[in-house]
Amino acid sequence: MAAGSALQVGHYRWFYRSTNVNGAPVLRITVLITFQKAIELVTKATEEDRNKNYEEALRLYQHGVEYFLHSIKYDTQGERAKDSIRSKCLQYLDRAEKLKEYLKKGKHKKPVKDGESHSKNDEKKSDSDSDSDDPEKKKLQSRLEGAIVVEKPCVKWSDIAGLEGAKEALKEAVILPIKFPHLFTGKRIPWKGILLFGPPGTGKSYLAKAVATEANNSTFFSVSSSDLVSKWLGESEKLVKNLFELARTHKPSIIFIDEVDSLCSSRSDNESECARRIKTEFLVQMQGVGNDNDGILVLGATNIPWVLDAAIRRRFEKRIFIPLPEEHARLVLFKLHLGNTFHELTEEDLKSLAARTEGYSGADISIVVRDALMQPVRKVQTATHFRRVRGPSRTNPEVMVDDLLTPCSPGNPGAIEMSWMDIQSDKLYEPPVTMSDVLRSIATSKPTVNDEDMKKLDKFTEDFGQEG
Template sequence: MSKIFKKDENSDESQHLLLSGRSFFVGSSTSFTNDSERKLNTIAEGIVIVDKPALRWSDIIGLDAAKEDLKESLKLVTESPYILTDRVTPWNRILLFGPNGSGKTMLAKALATESEDTTYISVSSSEITTTYFKEPEKLVQNLFHLTRQHRPSILFLDEVDYLNQNDPNDQSGSTKRVRKEFMKQMLNFHSDSDGILLLATTNIPWTLDGNIINWFVKKLYIPLPGERARIDMFEFYLGDTSHSLTDDDLKRLGKEMTYVSGEDISSSVRDVLKKSAEVVHGATHFRRVVASPMTYPRHVVDDLWAPCPSNFPGAVESNWSDFPADKLYWPPISLSDLMHIL
């Protein structure tokens, strides 16, 4: 598996990297007091040190072309650098751009998970530019230093457009210094990038400076899912959840929901379930129903309890917590539920 710097990592190696001059967070020629070191460790947990991604290629529906491009790019950079020449530039600087929720970050995480013996370092550009630190440009210097030190490596810069934005509240000019240092490191990247794949994402590529865009040797557009992918996503996120959708309903969702992202589909199922839970948890009366329990969807039983109005025939005043979990009836998700949310 890829080597990951975790938030909860307490190993001697990770602590040394965080608090030494070779880490992302400390300038190589700067010494700090204990208070400064504690601040650095806090910033580390919030900006760069990431939990190990648990995402496989198979978890991402669609985007087959982008998956293959990323696989081949990493293989060329880490396994076959000898076939490259001065006239052939590897795809070691890739910009993923497209609508919000289309799967850009998921692709980066899956690449890290599937890459054997590769260090994965993830940083949000918005965190660097908005987090207070006395010398933010030192963070950028050591980020690239750490990436080189642990090659073969993948450096993932999320929301790279933040490096291009002016902050009216930045009286110290730290954002400008960060952006300037990034440009410097990007230029230096040409001369020392063996074994490194740099990925960046943005939802708004038109805001990027031309120099930043041209620096990336490959730009991959990550679109919203197509009709077939949308159907597959609805099926995937519904999973074993009780629902009344037919194949024709799923096809209708796939055909009509042309404007939704994979994140939208996932959220819609979650939101419907949340509303269903609110109905059950807020009910003051329940009635006995004949239906299939969530634990055994293919079986029909006659001892489930569903929320109902107080004047409904057979209503019993009670609270949801009075029933065993497997005896509560959760209304199945319907086509109209999803259409209403989306």
């Protein structure tokens, strides 16, 4: 074959040309696989894929990837170009695998054979019509299925200090109708909407976790505004509607909407049309004509109940104020947050701490205790001297050993100058949490609720709510 001529073999074009190496003629074979051919194949494959001609699209994807791989091997010189082509090949192969699985499952509609009855054709046609209507609904409901709490939070009623009124109302609305359905017949029906309102950090969301744990046979939906608000016109209200339809399918159901004020604030002339439609759909779904909400409880929580729309407020039949914890509740909170951590606090110390934390929310007390629990760690970190003490072995707590080290002041008898870096991990004996540690944390951690917010909440409770 003459030098410079070409021969087409399969997918490849072989070019022959002769060169001189050290004065001797050598035949060099160069394989050229054009990018243009590969690009044409994948472009055509994409078009066939879009037109739902999946078999042809699969074939074209495979051929296109084959061309690209050969171009990596022979034509492309730069590593960056090779990486770019490899990433594209991975995308096309991934799509080809999905098409292959789709075709294996036999999802293609087979054409109707001649001689089949019209009724059968009509039946199939109606099935296909319903299938064409379902995808959007299924897509919206699949987005909302992530809001279903599958794993229970493991929060018991006993884990919540105080709030007896709120707990009784929730048991009355959730637990009793599930356990004793015969109690709620005739005119006696359970509550359909409960609003928990109060200052931040008082346990509203924690109560919802307890409901999710205790209501064993019910489906718990935990919904936020991000689950229901969409950038597409008309999709947000469809999400609200599908949420309630999903709850009706899985009833008995509890829909918990945290920070409900972000979705259901007062309607006004300045708000967007999208926000108004979401509120309207909420109103219709919670208590509208033709909507059966038996077995569905809508549980809302908010820190600013006065911004809720009046119609939404009316649909929350029980509006329960979750106040700041009282002194006996604060005592229980200190005990709960300390748990089994090594400490030297007596019952009298805990009562004194509960009296000192007037105006603190449950979250504030949690932060105080967490900071106090870190004080022994800080002592270990800053200590310059340690002394030997007797205590349980880290490997076997039932065995007592005498070579544990704990921080001490330089003047203590038996003090050894060293830092925590010099101690083996199983030889450290952590100092207990003391009263002075907690007092130091109280001095640096201030309450997060101010008097102005409490006045607004007290006014709302006086007008619309009940004490929890």
